[in-house]
Amino acid sequence: MESTQMDKKVFLLTGGCGYFGFRLASALHKRGARTVLFDAVRPSQELPEGMVFMQGDIRDYAQVEKAALGVDCVFHIASYGMSGREQLNRHLIEAVNVQGTKNILRACVENGVPRLVYTSTFNVVFGGQVIENGDESLPYLPLHLHPDHYSRTKSLAEMAVLKANGTALTGSSEVLRTCALRPAGIYGPGEQRHLPRIVSYIEKRIFSFVYGSPSSLVEFVHVDNLVSAHMLAAEALTAEKQHRSAGQAYFISDGKPVNNFEFFRPLVEGLGYPFPKLRLPISLIYLFAFLTEMIHHIIGPLYNFQPLLTRTEVYKTGVTHYFSMAKARKELGYEPQEHNLQEVVQWFKSRGHGRRCQSPFFWRFMLNILFVSAFIAVVLSFLPVAGSW
Template sequence: MNAGSAAHVYFITGGGGYFGFRLACTLHKESSERILLFDARPPSEALPEGVEFVQGDVRDYAQVEKALRGAACVFHIASYGMSGREQLNKKLIEEVNIQGTENVLQACLALGVPRLVYTSTFNVVFGGQEIRNGDETLPYLPLHLHPDHYSRTKSLAEMKVLKANGSPLAGEHAGVLQTCSLRPAGIYGPGEQRHLPRIVGYIERGLFKFVYGDPNSLVEFVHVDNLVSAHVLAAEALTEKRQNCAAGQAYFISDGRPINNFEFFRPLVEGLGYSFPKLRLPISLIYFFAFITEMVHSVVGRVYNFQPLLTRTEVYKTGVTHYFNMDKARAELGYTPREYDLKEVVEWFKSRGHGRKPANSPTKKLILDVVLFAVIVALVLSFLPVVGQ
């Protein structure tokens, strides 16, 4: 299609990913306008009629500008480094999250795109400290306190997006750029490909033998369809019809039901036919293990880019209480999260052949238990003072 033929009203960076594609499908159902997905990789599912895909890299300004021409609203979802070994690739994280966001903003201003909804993260204010019922008045976590590159760069990118709100549009287009930012909790839903398959893999390999942290610690999650709803509402709240009420604002988005991280996943574990672990370890022990794992990865990562069992950021995100008040999103966006559970997620995995298989042989089980015991003993001993010191 030629750039000047018909406006791509909705432009979604990261549109090849799970959430971006789900957002596109919802917009397609609710609107007759064209939708353009922009990503380095195409979606894993077939595109609905009226939804188009352009392969491109947000790090390349020329590609962004060419693809974005004709857009009326941008959902900037593309990011890198959210979890696992991705968190350890500083260079790529900075290029995608900071440079990519700068490119999108520059293209919006140059092409006269009036609306931009940015997908941020809780982590712009959270760095391992306890937060109960926090709201948008919380200051950004000082950049040097972020223990991972993803959170630091997402914080910088959000600052740039909100600062750009009200910037004049170039050329013949009147008006200014209206921007807002959504800060979602951890996303879940059937078909989610970033976190859930990794968790299920650990369960199936017999690595989910313990939980950690205070059993009363609380975190939050957001179902993909609730997050889609929040993005659609945010885009509408950047229009004159809604008095541009979201312009320059940030919003926490979740299901609104704080829960212990491990209890949240209990239905998944048991639904796939596995036993929920009874052993509980101190979070300090697991954090130290994650630190050692990251140090090993920094040495051998270029030769063997293994997947860490956990990173330090993942330890505190799953084991330290942090949840947020959504009164602002409810009042200004009209966001009302629906209630979901993990039943559909369990069924999705079962339909793809996952679930408890015949038990391991006694010998294999004994070896796994011995290895786990040895790791725990080694970690405990590492905390003990050296004799004579």
């Protein structure tokens, strides 16, 4: 990527100490930009000169306002509730994703920040329905149809970001220009949210079956392709690029629809495990996820366990949904590079992961399903029947 006006600018990255945020910050730093990492969690490694860490919470406007001083562009990456048990904490999801985004937008306006790139999600249009080669003309999924609170709040946040495009900046003749990127599932060596969980399932032999149709297709995006897309989007908000991305949303992926389980085959086999041959109906897995969420709702305040899968995760992994990159290619100049999971396999192997045991976990897992079902049946037996009052 050629040097542009991005060089020597100051960039604020909310969630900058996360996997993707730090990768983006490092790419910006290599081009000579100053980067401010705003995060509730401290960075896990020493920062190079020109990269600054500010510890803070996007729910606190005073902290956000301070972080936005003297900034040329904000990459708003921070969010909460994407997967696992986080998806079930509705209050925190709402506070971070909706109120936190409002704080970011307000700080941009009051501090004269002219550009904001928002990291959104496929989920703003997807809620379990089949989508084949969809594009940005698709409407938002109606809020009441979202199967999880994370997707609903990300929709609300994206709407707020795009609506703020063109807002006059305080004390300036300029306006705020915003855009949103909707990435697929992120992967790459060192990814810490999804891949370690998947590897733990592989090693515990939970990954002893697959589900859904073998013809179902989903998408992924390598972290470096997502970094490239964000940098291009920020450039496309400048006058030099005719503000062409202002007010726009873009789907971002590697551009290669693939069956979810086949995508992870190299990881499974690369770590020395056999790829599962048993295929279960998606309806059974969805029922199990529903029962698990019910149990978490009941006992979560006492024991906040990690669900094996949530209903949204079943949809996202087992139902076809993939999107066209045509708009991102045309307006941003986005061209995803070729990547595979071999670098991920090597990353895990270098940290001691790989086949070490032969314990048949599947049957224990099926017994757990029966236990969960029985527990729910007992709980429901204590609930009042309609009309029994």
